[in-house]
Amino acid sequence: MSTATPPEPGALQPLLPSDPSVIAAYRLLGRLGAGGMGVVYLGRTANGELAAVKVTHADQADQPDFRARFRREVEAARRVSSPWAVPVTGADPDAPEPWMATAFVAGPSLGEAVTAHGALPERSVRLLGWAVARALAAVHAAGLVHRDVKPGNVLLAVDGPRLIDFGIARATGETALTATDMVVGTPGFLAPEQAEARTGAIGPPADVFALGCLLAYAATGRPPFGTGAVDALMYRTVHDEPDLTGVPEGLLDLVRACLAKDPAARPAAAAIGLRLVEDAPGDGAEWLPAPVVRTIAERSARMLALPEIDATEAPTAPAAPPAKSRRGFLLLAGGAVLAAGGGVTAWAALDGDGGGDGKKKTAPPKARRWTIGVQADLTGPGKDIGRAQERGVRLAVERFNARKGRPFTLDVKVSDDGGDRHRGLAAARALTGDPDVLGIIGPSSDYAGLVSLPAYDEARLPVITVSAGLNLLINPSAPQGLSVLRACSTHSYASMFLTYYVEAKTRTARPGLVQERTDDAYSWQCAVSAKFAFGQAGITVLPRVIPAGAKRLEEVLGELVDAGIDTYVHAGTAPSAVRAAKELDALGFTGTRVGGQHVFGSEFVEGAGKAAEGWIVGAPVVDPATRKQAAALMAAHRKAYGTAPAFYTGEAYDVTNLLVDQVVKAAKGGKRPDRTTLTAPLRAAKYEGVMGGYAFTEEGNLDGVSTFVYAVENGRYKPLEFAPAAPPKKAEGT
Incomplete structure (x- = not known):
């Protein structure tokens, strides 16, 4: 497994x-x-x-x-x-x-340590590589190939790292239980022969390639072939050179050798250890930076504070106290022994009875709350969307609490992730770790949502997002996103549907497409889907890819206009779309201009000004002002906040009501429902909200709805219609 x-x-x-x-x-x-x-x-x-x-x-x-x-x-x-x-x-x-x-190793994984504290210094990287190379040499000496060497499979302890997880290890040459076209491993940390599913070519050199990726990641804080969509990662692994900017000079040659495309050109794991380090991790923690050592110390202290083993038989007589060994968890760091006292008392307090002697030390616990959680970006770049969703949730909860004869009263608990992928997991755990939270609305942003998946999957707590459209948020083949419902189209489908709209409404014959890699996963998904949709109609696209930060954007736009494009499709972010709008205006381009969800918003129309006029922009939301069913929501929002509801408020309001309805159905007789059982009925439900209807596939994706289309007119987004979910039919004779 x-x-x-x-x-x-x-x-x-x-x-x-x-x-x-x-x-x-x-x-x-x-x-x-x-x-x-x-x-x-x-x-x-x-x-x-x-x-x-x-x-x-x-x-x-x-x-x-x-x-x-x-x-x-x-x-x-x-x-x-x-x-x-x-x-x-x-x-x-x-x-x-x-x-x-x-x-059990109490320390964090390499991935956790780098995410929390940044890249490791060169000596730490050398010692890390020395130990992992020795572990791989032992793997290979046993006639095995690990095949999944990645940051999550290397745990950091004070006396050195540990390689874990042999779930997909294989004997050299063994293929009987593996399909020949199956990609095995973790994209971004697999060898070209793995990316191309060349099963017969996968041997010890594949682990060496992964070790090279691991060393580059530890030294720079980023994978050498970038991040983003799986297909894009595998393409870069096979065809592109790694980005080794920031790798210390003393490690460059070895890392390059490990990352050779030809397996035969890579060094053996045993030889790598000899080239990496002259000493080895000792009994102390000096091989790691101080912040990582503190993390290990904190986790080791928690292990010291775990309760003693209770008797497992029926309590007929007091059991003899077990041995109190904590062998392996006395942490030596800087010459001090880290210990934690009061373990039994602290653990007993978690049970809420105030003591372990059968006598209550505190007042009885308060009644359990029935809480709806919200994970959103409330202070970061997507704060407008996050705040709109929080308001939608609060209005739905207030509506429920105002009902006469309601079976319970609801609370709202909010966790702000700032739209930051480094804060997403902690923000999710603040909600999933609260036993009173019955379900979560959010996350509002893509990448904070993606890194939150371990918390969602662990708790099996229903999570409904109305704006996170990355494909990998729900991935049945992994599996991940086990409890997630996505009440919006994925970026891939939204881009495809928007392209169908452009084909149906214009006579484009020569579209230009710019993929801007600032938000690489989003832009890649949009670009590939748009190109596919144009291709279905026999339309050839003029594609261009520009680096992060939209470098060369104006130059590339000039080339596209000179090439005679009649439609411009922007697969990128709002800041670069502002620049594109102004440059196309300056070039006198009058053709159709198109942007997706990450362009939609006030930043684009305010930043581009007059140059934004006429742009067609797709987004997974409907304007509440166009829905008569949303009249009560509009009135409640004005009363509570003094304004009309912003985009995404109505959708968050709807899915909160959907969640509450399922909680009510599960709470028969007033009994508190098991929150881990709510995902299945939610995915099976069909709900008609004030913003429209909601139904989901078995995997949790929105079923039967595409993306909404807006045109920028007089500095505002004018609602048009839903984009078609199928390509336009060709007229006879064409």
Whole structure:
């Protein structure tokens, strides 16, 4: 079983009523993570040793070949003997729910550390590479290929890193259980032969290529082939040179050698260790920067504060106190031993009974709240959209609370992610970690939403977004986005539908298309879909790609106009669209000009001024003023906020009402519903809101609705109509 890396130990979740309390010799203390394949628990043996216990779902175990794959994973991990690879401490592939336990490492993954604290200094990178190279040498010596070396699969401990997750490891040359056209690995950290699914060519050099990507990432804070859509990442991996800007001079030659396109030109893992470092991580933490050490110390302290193991039998007599060993978790850093006291008392306080002696130390806990969560950008670049959605949620909750005979009263809890991908996961966990939150409206932005997925998937808490359109937010093949409902079109479909509209309303024959890579994933999805839609009509596009920051934009626009384009399609952000509008105006271009969701908004019309007039812009929202069904919402918004509702307010209002309706249905007899059961009925629901109808596919994407089209007129967005979800029919004889 290959699962996503578990969430950080600091986010340990309590066991659910359906969870076992014991797996073999491991008493389970909480959940480290969960996904479509199973659950990862934090377990502890009688002598106090901690382990990550991976347990598969029973329905997975019944699938053909599953046990063979799981058994192979266990055997692969056991065959690797290295101090830098996490060892297997127990397993049972033949259990009704197969499980495997590995030694638990309290430190963060490399990905978490770099995201939180930035790139590592050169010595840290050298020591990291030395240890991971030695682990890979042991993998290869065992006749295996890891095939998924990535930042999430390298954990950082005070005495050095640890390589984890052998879920897709294979014996060299083994292909029997892998489809020949299946891409295995993590885009951005896989070799060209993996990206092209050349199964027979995947061997130890593929791991070396991934190690090169890992070193570049650790040294610069970014993957060497960029980020964005999967197809774009794999294309760059196969055809483009890596971006190694910022890699220290002393590491450049080795990293370049690891990233050779030809597997035969890459060095062996054993040789890499010799080239990287003259010393090795010691017993202390001096090999890591101080902020990372503090993170490890905090997590280790939490492990020290875990409760002692309770008796698992019926409580007939007091059990003898278990051993209090915390072997492996006394953290030596800077000569000081980090310890944490009061573990049992602190843990008992989480249960709300105030003490562990059977006597209540505090007043009884207050009644549980029924809360709707909101994750949105309230202070960052998308704050207008985020605030509009927050207001929509609050108005829907106020409407419900004003009902006579309501079965309960609702609260709203808001978590601001600032539209920042580095804050998204923490903002999501502030909501998913609150047991009173029954569902979430949001996130309002793409990338904060994307990094929030581990929290959503772990909690299985329903999350409904009306504006995050990245394809990967819901990805059944991963799987990820297990509890997400997207009440808007993806950027890919929205761009395709908008192109169909342009084809139907104009006689374009020579469109120009600019893909601006400031927001690479969004612009790539828009550009590819627009080109595809034009191609369906037999129209050849003049495409151009410009770097982030819209460098060379004006020069490229001049080339396109000189080439005779009659339509301009902007696959990019609002700031570059402002520049494009002004430059096209200066060039005297009078053809159709088109932009997508990330152009739509006040920044474009205010920034471009008169040059914005006539632009056609698509967005996944309807103007509330055009909907008579939204009259009550309009009045309530004016009363509460003194203005008419902004775009996205109505959609957030609708999906909140949809969520509340399902909560009411699940709360029969006043019983509080299990929030983890709400996603399925939400995806099956058909709801008619004030802004229109909502229905979802089985995976959680919006079904049957395209994108709305606006024209800029007198400095405002004039509503036109929904873009068609199919290409226009050709007239006979054409």
